[in-house]
Amino acid sequence: MNTSATRAALVLENGKVFWGREFGALGSSLGEVVFQTGMTGYQETLTDPSYHGQIVVQTSPQIGNTGWNDDDDESARIQVAGYAVRDPSRAASNWRSRGELADELVRQGIVGISEIDTRSLTRHIREAGVMRAGVFSGDALAGPDTMTEQVLTAPLMAGADLAARVGTARPYVRAAAGTRRFRVAALDLGVKTSTLRMFADRGIETHVLPPATTLDQLLETEPDGVFLSNGPGDPAAMTQAVALTREVLERRIPLFGICFGNQILGRALGRATYKMRYGHRGINIPVIHAGDGRVSITSQNHGFAVEGEAGERFDTPYGRAMVSHHCPNDGAVEGLRCLDVPAFSVQYHPEAAAGPHDAAALFDEFTTLMSGDR
Template structure:
């Protein structure tokens, strides 16, 4: 829950972690109170995309970059229609934005959308604390919400935990919509005239994802998280996509059941982030919560099918528990780990060897970057093309 009123940056604020660690600073954005899971993001750019990524729902994001807000906010870069983070933590916010695309300040945007934040704290110390103790519940309090430390800590401990939370339905579209394919001239291809049709199950999809597919001649039918297998196949898809999203994959039985139907029918399948965890569960693997997760735009991942190392964008607090160095037998044939994080050996991708299905844990559509993994959309196109050639 977030409550807020418009306020000034001189307003005192306090950040309280569930283990009792306290940081004191100044209000940034809206004044009031907010609760969520404290996580840190290592990206030095792309803060607007981070704020509007639905995968950050119910999370309080700590920026490790010390200076945030330099380029302001515009109406072209958001990944969705609103800011999703529960709270925002920065060390040194820009006093005045300076960029030719800027339309307003980040502080004003946070205030306008009721996002409670805090500035002027030692974010390096906070990040080190989270790395040592792990992601945990947190509260930010400013203005009239500031009270005795013990009372604030009690309220933080009463907030829900991320593990076990089903959140993807709260951020997904309620109505299906279509993103038309983009033609060679840069214009939209008429509905029904695209090279391929993809049914995309929205579990918290980012706007750039269907755009990346549209650039490749794909007409994308974005479906609600509650979509059934019948809904998916009603659009006569050449491929099916499962998006990123927030929460614990162990609480996503509905999407897992739909994916198993897709795998049984042998339709080309691609999953990103939460979609990778859904594929892991559909194949019979478990999932688990990482100590502090991967978030930022500088994570090294190796594509084990090519040996290539990519710098990638991440936002995940859960991972798939699959064996790294062996082929696994699943109800849908053989599967293997296709990508691995070089920092900690966490599974970053899966692929089936006997069916046209694969997934990655990171974000190949990344905006503002990096774009090392954009080829994965081409790999999806190749799977659909090969499937179409077999039918012909």
């Protein structure tokens, strides 16, 4: 144990306290505590807008081995509310590294905790479900009851509209790499840098639009397709994005959604969404394809899901649709496909910068949809 570090605590809303040492900035931070099972890609996790407002617990015991670099950020800043790890690496060693993870957490003001029993904490979250929590260190450290009272002042994730906090305030364009083949209007609910790169690599010019974009503003871009990005918060709070999606479906513009976008499409099709007990967060989660039973290992980060059953077919205002993918671990819906209009979505992350890359071909499928070959 690093005895020179300042004492710190992670406090759950049920009053349970996990003691450790400071890791990153000193102070306090509140959010929803979740666990992430990936063994690589911590920089991508920290900068993923879908983690906005959450305290992330890494189940992999050692974090920070490869330091911090200039290439792997998924957004302009670290997005997590707090960070909890077991054993921070004593030194970074990687040819791309430009500094230590702990120093970057300090620079960006992210309050973290290390040297806690992340195994016990993860098991507790699995049993009790995700809940509000706080990380406290330095002068913010207080008695357990006082810290618990502070945690209980944090807003709940259910009902939270967070896309406006992470989406772009002004439209911008990500150019295609080489010759432009298609133009896509992307509704930025928390889009990742890797997604825009995957589009660019396929000759797609992406017009990234704010979360509150109207149909007229979207149509001004003259898109060949529409993309619904990943993002944080409760899909039930995204009434404007759902309404826009319905208008896109009515016009039969090819549409592709991932993660939060899958939930937005689901609600646009008339399906309900629900808060999961502890969600799916990691880069090792299996998904079964309804068509042929094929299994993909996927990257995921979501605490809400669309209601439905594996392989279910159902009617919508836009024709027939089906549950195209599901998770064998808990039966959660992992994808939707419209059968009479050109639209589909998946709950996982096919861009998966830290891996795996099983689902990258979904971007090719979207280009095929835009070309009119269904």
